[in-house]
Amino acid sequence: MSTAPVQDAIARWVRYWALFTAAWALLVISIGGLVTSKGVGMAVPDWPTTYGYNMFFFPVSQWTGGIFHEHVHRLVASLLGLFTLILAVGLQWTDARRGLRAVGWIAVVLVVVQGILGGKRVVLNSVDVLGVPGATFFGVLHATTAQVFLSLLAVLALGTSTAFGEWLRSVQSRVRPMDASIGPWLAIMAAVVFLQLTVAATMRHQHAGLAVPDFPLAYGQLYPPTDDASLLAINQRRTGVVDDAPVTAFQVHLHMTHRILAVALVAAAAWTWRRAAGLGRGWRKAVRAWCGLFAVQFALGAVTIWTNKAADMATAHVAVGATILSTGVAMAAARLRVERQFLRAFGPCGADDAFIKPCSAVAVARSA
């Protein structure tokens, strides 16, 4: 008896499962963001146990205060590990593409590494690593690995989607000519977004998100002074309820770097929006929706400052940032793969090697 119908059914199910796992990963990142925003990452001082309990049997009655957020983060993250393993097995069984199957298994390895990093962030909190406090070192590593992991899941979700499959087939069979080349540009933007998220994670794990508490100006200026007298005056008035540690010149510069990168990314997104006119309808919509997220993210960043880093706003800022990176990586990966194949088949479109150039006319002419 053939197993093909069963495999087809599972393949359909894997598509949804990939999407679900990516969404679950975004949830885990959001809860992790909430843990950092609330400053409760150390509310459970032990790991892998929780106050001496096996974490799955920690009494619900003790899920109070910061323990609730940290413990829930650990539980949903544990489930994410299980979900990722199921996804990798499902892909292994149903998907013929070796590359995609490999990404599934890399995701499994990464989710395990990520879990260990989360644990180390707790138990090695006070140990310096390469001259950096453990809380910052492991915190930033944990946060950025989460972004890489989510990006892999987004690649899997897009790679297994029906819509992408149809587009891939239509381009490969030349039913539809290739539209403008945008893959390299998307990859560059995704790389800069990752850099921006690393800066942001460094800020957040030093609790220096409000190192500059006003916006659009910075301490009433375009760029704030960071001499000793100015820093003393700044810290004298830094009297929050939770974030009370004094800020340093480095933290102020880091915060300003985050702002400058944000402006640059929004400008790049606006440019990409305009140039997306050369894409086919589906991709044009997708790329423009992605560009729109940059505007949303910029506004969330501003609101985070104006609300004195309200935990819900800061967490939404983290979640949208993760969404921008993961969808950007998935789109860039998809475009790069197909555009490379297309280039091999039809050669370069012209001497001009601009990031975005209309290829369809040349490609159609050559394929004719």
Next chain:
Amino acid sequence: MKHLTSIAALAAGATTLLSGDVTGTVTLKGTPPAEKPIAPLMADVNCGKAAKGTVTTRHYVVGAGAGLGNVFVYVKAGLDGKKFDAPATKPVMDQVGCLYEPYVLGAQTGQAVEIRNSDAFLHNVNFMRSDAGNTTFNFAQGAGAKPVDKVFPNQEVFVKLQCNVHPWMFGYIGVVSNPYFAVTDKDGKFTLKGLPAGKYTLAFKHLKAGEVTQEVEVKDSGAAVSATLEVK
């Protein structure tokens, strides 16, 4: 030889006798930011019940005559080369109503600090980072748990304690290598008891306002000093 030893002992006793109390007041110049209500404390299911009225931050405790509370006063210079045994008494840092009490505490290096939890629920006590090389810790202290003693071998002003279960809870310990330190009361007043006669540099350190130093000469009648910290 026996006589020489006796003379030396007498001389040492005389030096000890020539000591006095340093008293004074620390004031704040300028207008500090207003204290904020600790909203998450009052919203917390346990802490809200334990709170009496509106609980606010304690960044600047300013009393009568602009006296500034919670300033850690200690001898910064003038005792070079002298060694002091750690006292057997234990200063207490308590957790009450989801706040550390006192907010600022003083201790000598090598002296045990007793950390208590008087609340009917759990706190964790996190000493996350030490620039002076003191051993950091993060432990849970449930309701009715035995007090925990912690010793800080190195001078550090301030050691910062934090509860992450209730992330607005901060407590600070000024740890110095001599027994001459004090924390100003709500009106900014302090006393350094039994400081041997001599010239010293006193430091006045506040968590937010910063630090100022002042030279003082102590005679057997003691000395009176006043210091001013300024918020810009």
